[in-house]
Structures are given as C-alpha cells and as structure tokens.
Amino acid sequence: MSRQRSEDPGQAYGLSQLNERSREIFRQIVDSYLVTGEPVGSRNLSRSLTAPLSPASVRNVMADLESLGLIHAPHTSAGRLPTESGLRFFVDAMLEFGDLSDEERRNVQTRVASHGRSADDILQQASSLLSGVSRGAGVVLTTKQDARLKHIEFVQLDPRRALVVLVGEDGSVENRLVPLPIGLPASAMVEATNFLNARIRGRTLLEARAEIEAARTAASEELHELTAGLVSAGLADWGDGDADQRRLIVRGQSNLLEDLRALEDLERVRLLLDDLESKKEVIELLGRAETAEGVRIFIGSENKLFSLSGSSMIAAPFRDDRQQIVGVLGVIGPTRLNYARIVPMVDYTARVVGRLLGEG
Structure with missing residues (x-):
C-alpha cells in the first residue's frame, strides 16, 4: 500500500x-x-x-x-x-499503517458485492461500507460517461422547453432541460426519442455521442432539420462541463452528528455538512486524489474546502480492467479520524471496487 x-x-x-x-x-x-x-x-x-x-x-x-x-x-x-x-x-x-486481516478483507468483498453486481450497486455499497467503518461520510466519485445507457426520452413541458430523461442500465435516472427551437413540429419528440433509442442502448454516453456524430449526415436526411438539432442537444447536454460528467455519491452524513462534545463541535459539523452540499468543491478535491498512485490524505486547512470545518479526507483512486483510473473513493470526517485503520481500508476497498467493475 x-x-x-x-x-x-x-x-x-x-x-x-x-x-x-x-x-x-x-x-x-x-x-x-x-x-x-x-x-x-x-x-x-x-x-x-x-x-x-x-x-x-x-x-x-x-x-x-x-x-x-x-x-x-x-x-x-x-x-x-x-x-x-x-x-x-x-x-x-x-504513524504505522497495518494491513487488513483476512476476515476484514472478506467482509469488504462481501459487503461491496452484496446487493448485485451493477456498477451503481458496487459504488453505493462501497460508500456505505466506508461510512460505517469510519463513522464519517463515505464518498465515491466516478464519471457518468462510463454508465451504459438503456433509454432516453423527450417530454415537452411547454412550447419552449423539453425535459430529457436518460435511463442507465444500472437503473440510474438523469433529467435535463433543453430549449426547443421555434417551429418544432409536434411529432419531433417522438422522432427524436425513437432515433436515439435505436442507437444508444448498451453504449456509454461517450460511445453514443460518437455514434450520433458519425451518423450526422444520415440523421439530417432521415430527420426533419429541427428534430436533428434536438437529437444533438439531447445528448450534448450530458457532456458539457467537467462537473456534469462527474457523479458524486455521499453516504453517512448523519454519522457526523454523533459523538458531539461541545457547541464548537456542532458548528464544525454544520460547516462540514455545508461543504458536502457544495458538490463542486468536493468533486474538485476528490479529483486531485485521482492523480495519486496510492492513498491521499487531506487534513484541515491544507485544503480550502476544509479550512473552516477542520475536517480530513482519506481517498484512493480505483481502476478498470485496463488499469485506467475511473474514479476515486474515500472518507470525510473530523481530523481525529482513525488514520491507521481507515487508510488501509480505503486502499483495499478501492482495489476491490476496481476488480468488480472490471468483471462487470
């Protein structure tokens, strides 16, 4: 480690x-x-x-x-x-970091894979496991672009806006609002939905966008020009901006409210919960751990995110079967985390998650 x-x-x-x-x-x-x-x-x-x-x-x-x-x-x-x-x-x-016992390793493997083998199940269980072990908040950051798509649908809300609903094979559901071009025919929603569903099923978002890009000429011929624009907008909205490409899972925030000893502790936890609500900053900090070879430890005001709450984070990246980093997981809690126990737990959980995702 x-x-x-x-x-x-x-x-x-x-x-x-x-x-x-x-x-x-x-x-x-x-x-x-x-x-x-x-x-x-x-x-x-x-x-x-x-x-x-x-x-x-x-x-x-x-x-x-x-x-x-x-x-x-x-x-x-x-x-x-x-x-x-x-x-x-x-x-x-x-500080000397020990290794996990065989029983602890078996527990990690069993817990992480206990509720199914979809990517979402694995990541949700990993976050819950780390939360329970640390009595802090378990966090997982991954990219939405890697999820396999199952279905997409356009729902018109009013003459100028539509809701795009994207469903993943792992059961995840994402919604986005897209503007509607003036003069869009009433049948455009159905056409756009059918066109995309014939091409995206089983593909990642990146693969689906590449497929649509490659079929741009055919799409222009097959679809009304305004409908073709709607098709492009429906997928493009998921790929614009780094924050939109990232998915943050947080479990165990309530743990942070336990074991409070003073009003100062309550204020610190309130600030930490505010930090966790500021997903952009949490995603940015976790993203820094993706570049690490091993476990990263952030303590207090070393990072602006925790400058007020006096908190710590222990995080490690996980890799797919090609050894490409596809996300990062870890623990956020007070600076008095049990580092000797949590660091090897985070490290091993990251390796188990990577292996399970590779087998999926």
Missing part, C-alpha cells in the same frame, strides 16, 4: 529535531486526541509515559513541541492538542 506525502514541504518536520522523549510525548498527545478529541495535560501524560518523568519536565517538552508548531493549547489553562501541522507530521512520519 502506498500513500502520498504532504504537498507542503514547509509542514514537514525532521524526526531528528525530536529526541525519543519528545517523540513519545507527542505521540501520546496525538493518540489521546484521536481517541477522545480532548486536550491532555502534563500530569496525565507523566503517568502514562514508559519512562518516569515529572509533570514539570513534561511541560518543558510540551513547550518545545508548541514552539515547533506541533501542538497548541485550545484554552489558557488547558492541556494540549495537536495542530493540523502536527497531525500531518504524525501521519507522514510516525
């Missing part, structure tokens, strides 16, 4: 700057935060260290860690929490 390091070299600290005692205290602070979300004080730390150390000596080490920007005090007399830079350092330089 591979994972990408921090994009900002200014946030990377050398282990040589921390002696063994400093590393142990820093690890204890981070471990406590990941479990409880609460700051930890010098007295509690002094009791949990392997080598005896007085609270005063622990405070001196904590002061050094704070000067390096690795920890901070949320309140004047409180204990310490890791900073986002400290979490990044911990994840990149100190």
Whole structure:
C-alpha cells in the first residue's frame, strides 16, 4: 500500500529535531486526541509515559513541541492538542499503517458485492461500507460517461422547453432541460426519442455521442432539420462541463452528528455538512486524489474546502480492467479520524471496487 506525502514541504518536520522523549510525548498527545478529541495535560501524560518523568519536565517538552508548531493549547489553562501541522507530521512520519486481516478483507468483498453486481450497486455499497467503518461520510466519485445507457426520452413541458430523461442500465435516472427551437413540429419528440433509442442502448454516453456524430449526415436526411438539432442537444447536454460528467455519491452524513462534545463541535459539523452540499468543491478535491498512485490524505486547512470545518479526507483512486483510473473513493470526517485503520481500508476497498467493475 502506498500513500502520498504532504504537498507542503514547509509542514514537514525532521524526526531528528525530536529526541525519543519528545517523540513519545507527542505521540501520546496525538493518540489521546484521536481517541477522545480532548486536550491532555502534563500530569496525565507523566503517568502514562514508559519512562518516569515529572509533570514539570513534561511541560518543558510540551513547550518545545508548541514552539515547533506541533501542538497548541485550545484554552489558557488547558492541556494540549495537536495542530493540523502536527497531525500531518504524525501521519507522514510516525504513524504505522497495518494491513487488513483476512476476515476484514472478506467482509469488504462481501459487503461491496452484496446487493448485485451493477456498477451503481458496487459504488453505493462501497460508500456505505466506508461510512460505517469510519463513522464519517463515505464518498465515491466516478464519471457518468462510463454508465451504459438503456433509454432516453423527450417530454415537452411547454412550447419552449423539453425535459430529457436518460435511463442507465444500472437503473440510474438523469433529467435535463433543453430549449426547443421555434417551429418544432409536434411529432419531433417522438422522432427524436425513437432515433436515439435505436442507437444508444448498451453504449456509454461517450460511445453514443460518437455514434450520433458519425451518423450526422444520415440523421439530417432521415430527420426533419429541427428534430436533428434536438437529437444533438439531447445528448450534448450530458457532456458539457467537467462537473456534469462527474457523479458524486455521499453516504453517512448523519454519522457526523454523533459523538458531539461541545457547541464548537456542532458548528464544525454544520460547516462540514455545508461543504458536502457544495458538490463542486468536493468533486474538485476528490479529483486531485485521482492523480495519486496510492492513498491521499487531506487534513484541515491544507485544503480550502476544509479550512473552516477542520475536517480530513482519506481517498484512493480505483481502476478498470485496463488499469485506467475511473474514479476515486474515500472518507470525510473530523481530523481525529482513525488514520491507521481507515487508510488501509480505503486502499483495499478501492482495489476491490476496481476488480468488480472490471468483471462487470
């Protein structure tokens, strides 16, 4: 399993700057935060260290860690929490990622393929699985262009607008509004529907558009000129713009409302839910993970999407049977995600999804 390091070299600290005692205290602070979300004080730390150390000596080490920007005090007399830079350092330089057990691997394979083998079933189950494992939100990003088409229909709403309904073989349904040209004959909707359905079934959107493009001359002869324009508009509307070519699946938003400890937590989650509603930004961030060779980890304000909510995302791309990247999946949640457990789970789930899609 591979994972990408921090994009900002200014946030990377050398282990040589921390002696063994400093590393142990820093690890204890981070471990406590990941479990409880609460700051930890010098007295509690002094009791949990392997080598005896007085609270005063622990405070001196904590002061050094704070000067390096690795920890901070949320309140004047409180204990310490890791900073986002400290979490990044911990994840990149100190955290050891284990492998999944055979039972966990079997569970992933069974869960992801449990409700059928269509692409939509696989992606929906992968998102739900990751949500359950992380107690965060499971996210999947893929391209709509890869879905196999089953049916298309034009429904006139008024003299100037029509609704185009596109149905995929996986049961997905997409609707778009298209403008109608002036003077369009009443029979044009039926003609356009029949013409497209004779050519798109079983093809991806990209293949269908190529088919229609290749048949443009024949289409002009076979159809009324205005109807031919409607045919082109009906398919083109699905391929214009990067955002329209992407499909985002989010599961488990309600998990983010659990285990709230303070009003600050409630505000953070509210901001995170707002982030998830801003699909364009989520799609853009997940798209960056598609270029990675392995798992990508985004922490807090390293990315503008999470600059207010203080959240993290762990994501990995998945590939088809030709080893082409066709999407990305992952987990979004608070910065105190269980990275050691979730990173290998995301990595393995991505590989299972890719294999199942390739077999489909």
